[in-house]
Amino acid sequence: MLMTVIRGLIICFCLAGSMEQAWAVAVDTPLEDPVLEARARAIHKQLRCLVCQNQSIEDSNAGLARDLRILVRDRISAGDSDEAAIGYIVERYGDWVLLQPPIKGGTIMLWSAPVVFLFFAAILIFVWCRRRSGPMATEASPLNADEQDRLNALLDDKDQA
Amino acid sequence: MIAELGHYALVLALSVALVQATVPMIGAWRGIPGWIGSARPAAIVQCLLVIVAFGALTYGYVTSDFSLLNVASNSHSAKPLLYKISGVWGNHEGSLLLWLLILVLFSGAVAVFGGNLPAPFRARVLAVQAMIAVGFTSFVLFTSNPFERLLPAPMDGRGLNPLLQDPGLAFHPPFLYLGYVGFSMAFSFAVAALIEGRVDAAWARWVRPWTLAAWCFLTLGIGLGSWWAYYELGWGGWWFWDPVENASFMPWLAGTALLHSAIVVEKRDSLKNWTVLLAILTFSLSLLGTFLVRSGVLTSVHAFATDPARGVFILAFLVAVIAGSLTLYAVRAPAMKGGGLFAPVSREGGLVFNNLLLSTACATVLLGTLYPLFLDAVTGEKITVGPPYFNMTFGPLMVPVFIAMAVGPMLPWKRGDLLGALQRLKFTVLATLVAMFLTLALAFDGPWLAIPGIALGVWMIAASLEEGASRIRLFRGPIAESLRRLSRSSRSAWGTTFAHAGAGMVIIGIVASSAWQVEKLQVMRQGESQAVGAYQFRFEGAVPLDGPNYAAVRGTFHVSRDGKAVAVLQPESRRYENPPMETTEAAIRTGWGGDLYAVVGDPTGDGAWSTRFYTKPMIHWIWIGAFVMVFGGALSLTDRRFRIGAPARARNAARRAGIAVSTASK
Numbered sequence: 001m002l003m004t005v006i007r008g009l010i011i012c013f014c015l016a017g018s019m020e021q022a023w024a025v026a027v028d029t030p031l032e033d034p035v036l037e038a039r040a041r042a043i044h045k046q047l048r049c050l051v052c053q054n055q056s057i058e059d060s061n062a063g064l065a066r067d068l069r070i071l072v073r074d075r076i077s078a079g080d081s082d083e084a085a086i087g088y089i090v091e092r093y094g095d096w097v098l099l100q101p102p103i104k105g106g107t108i109m110l111w112s113a114p115v116v117f118l119f120f121a122a123i124l125i126f127v128w129c130r131r132r133s134g135p136m137a138t139e140a141s142p143l144n145a146d147e148q149d150r151l152n153a154l155l156d157d158k159d160q161a
Numbered sequence: 162m163i164a165e166l167g168h169y170a171l172v173l174a175l176s177v178a179l180v181q182a183t184v185p186m187i188g189a190w191r192g193i194p195g196w197i198g199s200a201r202p203a204a205i206v207q208c209l210l211v212i213v214a215f216g217a218l219t220y221g222y223v224t225s226d227f228s229l230l231n232v233a234s235n236s237h238s239a240k241p242l243l244y245k246i247s248g249v250w251g252n253h254e255g256s257l258l259l260w261l262l263i264l265v266l267f268s269g270a271v272a273v274f275g276g277n278l279p280a281p282f283r284a285r286v287l288a289v290q291a292m293i294a295v296g297f298t299s300f301v302l303f304t305s306n307p308f309e310r311l312l313p314a315p316m317d318g319r320g321l322n323p324l325l326q327d328p329g330l331a332f333h334p335p336f337l338y339l340g341y342v343g344f345s346m347a348f349s350f351a352v353a354a355l356i357e358g359r360v361d362a363a364w365a366r367w368v369r370p371w372t373l374a375a376w377c378f379l380t381l382g383i384g385l386g387s388w389w390a391y392y393e394l395g396w397g398g399w400w401f402w403d404p405v406e407n408a409s410f411m412p413w414l415a416g417t418a419l420l421h422s423a424i425v426v427e428k429r430d431s432l433k434n435w436t437v438l439l440a441i442l443t444f445s446l447s448l449l450g451t452f453l454v455r456s457g458v459l460t461s462v463h464a465f466a467t468d469p470a471r472g473v474f475i476l477a478f479l480v481a482v483i484a485g486s487l488t489l490y491a492v493r494a495p496a497m498k499g500g501g502l503f504a505p506v507s508r509e510g511g512l513v514f515n516n517l518l519l520s521t522a523c524a525t526v527l528l529g530t531l532y533p534l535f536l537d538a539v540t541g542e543k544i545t546v547g548p549p550y551f552n553m554t555f556g557p558l559m560v561p562v563f564i565a566m567a568v569g570p571m572l573p574w575k576r577g578d579l580l581g582a583l584q585r586l587k588f589t590v591l592a593t594l595v596a597m598f599l600t601l602a603l604a605f606d607g608p609w610l611a612i613p614g615i616a617l618g619v620w621m622i623a624a625s626l627e628e629g630a631s632r633i634r635l636f637r638g639p640i641a642e643s644l645r646r647l648s649r650s651s652r653s654a655w656g657t658t659f660a661h662a663g664a665g666m667v668i669i670g671i672v673a674s675s676a677w678q679v680e681k682l683q684v685m686r687q688g689e690s691q692a693v694g695a696y697q698f699r700f701e702g703a704v705p706l707d708g709p710n711y712a713a714v715r716g717t718f719h720v721s722r723d724g725k726a727v728a729v730l731q732p733e734s735r736r737y738e739n740p741p742m743e744t745t746e747a748a749i750r751t752g753w754g755g756d757l758y759a760v761v762g763d764p765t766g767d768g769a770w771s772t773r774f775y776t777k778p779m780i781h782w783i784w785i786g787a788f789v790m791v792f793g794g795a796l797s798l799t800d801r802r803f804r805i806g807a808p809a810r811a812r813n814a815a816r817r818a819g820i821a822v823s824t825a826s827k
Contacts, residue, residue, distance in 0.1 A: 028762065028771050029684050048545050053403035059396060061745050099547025106542050110532045114525045114554040121517050154363040
C-alpha cells in the first residue's frame with residue numbers, strides 16, 4: 001500500500017513540475033524498424049524507472065520513464081550497440097538504474113547469499129537430525145497410551161480454567 | 162469535539178494497555194487469580210476505546226472536518242464517500258491507527274473467544290499483546306497523532322492520491338494489516354509459551370486458527386494489491402518485487418512455513434523450538450515491514466536521517482521486540498525437549514524440507530530488499546536490486562517446494578516410502594506428461610521454459626486432486642461410500658487440497674501470461690486497426706469526459722476475432738486536480754482464455770494517440786488461484802477441531818471416545 005503512497009507522491013511532484021512539458025514532449029512512438037524497436041524494448045526492460053520502486057521504464061507510465069524510453073530509442077536509432085546505449089544511461093544515472101545489479105565487489109555477498117543460506121540451513125538440519133537419530137523409532141504408530149494420557153491431562157487442565 | 166473525544170479515548174487506551182501489559186503478567190507469575198482475571202476485561206475495554214478513537218477519525222473524514230490536519234492533508238470534500246472512508250487509512254497516521262485497531266480487535270477476540278485457554282496462559286498472551294499495543298499507541302500519540310488540529314481550518318482539503326482512489330485499494334490495507342497484525346497472535350502465544358516453558362500439541366492447536374486466519378487475510382491482501390497494480394499501475398505488471406511488496410511478502414513466506422511446522426508440533430510433538438522461533442520471526446518481519454514502509458527509509462536513507470523521530474521510534478521498538486523475544490527464546494528454548502523422531506522421507510521430513518526452502522527464500526528476499534540500504538550506508542554506493550535478481554534467486558528456490566508439495570501429503574508420518582507415494586500419484590504423473598506434450602505441441606514457438614512451468618502447475622493441481630480423491634476412495638468403490646467418507650473427512654485436510662491446488666493455479670497463471678503475452682505499442686488514428694495475436698483492435702476515437710473529481714479522455718476500441726465482435730474496450734487517461742496527477746485506467750476484458758488489455762496514452766497533437774494493447778493468456782488464474790488458496794485456508798478454519806471457542810462439550814466427548822478406544826486396545 002505504501003508503495004503506492006510513496007510512488008504516487010513522487011510521481012505527483014514530478015508531474016506537478018513537468019506536466020506541461022510532458023504533454024509537449026514527443027510521444028512514445030515505436031521505431032519504424034521492428035528489429036531496432038525490439039532491441040530498444042529489451043533495453044527498456046533492464047532499466048529502472050527513476051521515480052518508481054523497482055518498476056522498469058518499460059512497465060511504468062510515469063512521464064520520466066517515457067522520456068527515458070524515447071532516449072533509449074534515440075540512441076539505438078543513432079546506431080549505438082545495446083551495451084553502448086545502456087552504458088550511455090548508466091554513465092548519467094549510475095548503476096542505480098540497472099534493475100539487475102552487476103556482479104562486482106560490493107554485490108558478491110548479495111549474489112552468493114541464497115546458496116550460502118541454503119548450504120548452512122541444510123547443514124544445520126543435517127546436524128540436528130544426526131544428533132537426535134539415536135534410537136530411531138521403527139514402528140509408525142499413532143499416539144501411544146502415555147502420549148494420549150498426557151494430552152488428556154493437558155485438555156483437562158484447560159477445561160478447568 | 163468528536164476528535165478530542167477520540168484523542169482522549171486513545172490516551173485512555175494507552176493507560177489500559179499499560180495495566181494489561183503488567184498486572185496479568187505478574188498475576189500469572191505469582192498465581193493471583195484476581196490479577197490474572199484482569200486481563201480479559203482490560204483487553205475488551207482497550208478494544209472499545211480504540212474503536213472509539215478510530216470511529217472519531219472516520220467521522221472527521223466522512224464529515225470533511227478540515228480543522229483536523231490529517232483530514233485536511235489527505236481528504237477533499239468532492240471525493241466519493243467510499244474514498245473518504247478509505248482515506249482514513251490512506252495516510253501515515255490513519256494507517257497506524259488502523260494497525261492498532263486490528264491489534265486490539267485480535268486481543269479482544271482472544272478475551273472473548275479464548276475460553277478454551279487456561280486462564281494464566283491467556284493472561285500472559287493478552288499481556289504480551291498489550292505490550293505491543295503500548296508500543297504502537299505511544300507511537301501514534303507521540304509521533305503521529307491523527308487528531309492534531311489545524312487552525313484556521315482551510316476551506317478544502319488537499320485530496321487523496323488518485324492512485325489510491327480505487328475500490329481494490331480501498332480494501333487492500335485492511336486485509337494486509339489483518340494479516341500482518343494477525344501474526345502478532347502467533348508471537349504472543351509463542352512468548353507466553355516460552356515464559357511458561359511449555360510448548361506441546363495443545364499449544365500448537367490453540368495457535369493454529371489464529372495463524373491460519375492471519376495467513377488467509379495476508380494472502381487476500383497481497384492478492385488484492387497485485388490485482389490493483391495490474392489494472393492501475395503501468396501496463397499490466399502485477400508484481401514488481403518492490404520493497405513495499407516484499408515487506409508484505411516476507412511475513413507471508415515465514416507465516417506459510419509457520420503453518421506447516423506447527424502441524425508437526427501438533428501431530429508429532431516435534432520441531433517445537435523451531436516453530437516458536439518461526440512464530441517470533443514471522444511477527445518480527447511484519448514489524449520490519451511496518452518499519453520499512455513507515456520510516457521513509459526506503460525512499461532514501463537520507464530522508465530518514467533528516468526527519469528521524471518516527472523512524473527512530475519504530476526502529477527502537479523493533480529492536481526491543483526482536484531482541485527481547487529472542488533473548489527469552491535463547492534462555493528458555495534449550496529446555497524444551499523435542500518429541501517424535503522421524504526418518505528423512507516422511508511427512509515430517511517433507512514439512513522440514515518445505516521450511517528449509519521457504520526460510521531460505523524468505524531470507525533471500527529480505528537480503529535483496531535491504532541490500533541497497535546496507536550498501537548505501539556502508540560504502541555510499543547506490544544500486545538497485547530489481548526483479549531480475551529476485552526471479553533468478555527466488556524462483557529456483559521455490560521450484561523444489563512446488564515439486565515436493567505434491568508428494569508430501571502422500572507420505573505417512575514418521576517413515577515413508579518415496580516410490581510408494583509416487584505410485585499413488587499415477588494419475589498425476591500421467592496428467593503432467595500429457596500437459597508437457599500438449600504445451601510442446603500447441604506452443605512450440607513459445608519459450609521452452611513454459612513447458613516445465615505449465616507441467617509444474619499441472620503436477621501440483623493434479624496431485625492435490627488425486628490426494629483428495631484417494632482420501633474418500635473415489636472411483637475405488639461405490640460412490641455412496643465415497644460420499645459417506647466425504648461427509649466424515651476432516652475439513653482441514655480439504656483445506657490443504659484447495660490451498661495446494663490454488664498454488665498450482667497461480668503458477669499456471671504466471672507461466673502462461675508471461676510466456677504467451679502479446680504486446681503491441683503504436684500510434685493510431687481514428688478508424689485504424691491493429692492486429693494483436695488472433696485479435697483485431699479498431700480505434701473508434703477518443704472523447705473528453707468529466708468524472709466526479711477528474712477530467713478524462715476515453716478511447717473506444719472495438720475488438721474482433723475472425724471478423725466477429727468480441728468486446729468494446731474503453732480505457733481512460735485521467736487527470737485529477739486535487740492533488741494534480743495523471744492516471745491511466747486500463748480497459749480489461751476477461752474471458753475464459755485470458756485478458757484483453759488496452760491503454761490509451763498521450764495525443765500526438767495532430768489527431769493521433771499513442772495506444773498499447775496486450776493479450777494476456779490465463780493471467781486471471783493468478784488471482785483465482787490466490788482466492789482458491791484463501792478458500793482452502795478458510796475451509797480449514799471451519800474444521801471443528803480448530804474452531805475458536807467450539808463448545809468444550811464436543812471436545813470432551815471426543816476425548817472420552819479416545820480414552821474408550823485406548824483402554825479397549827490395552
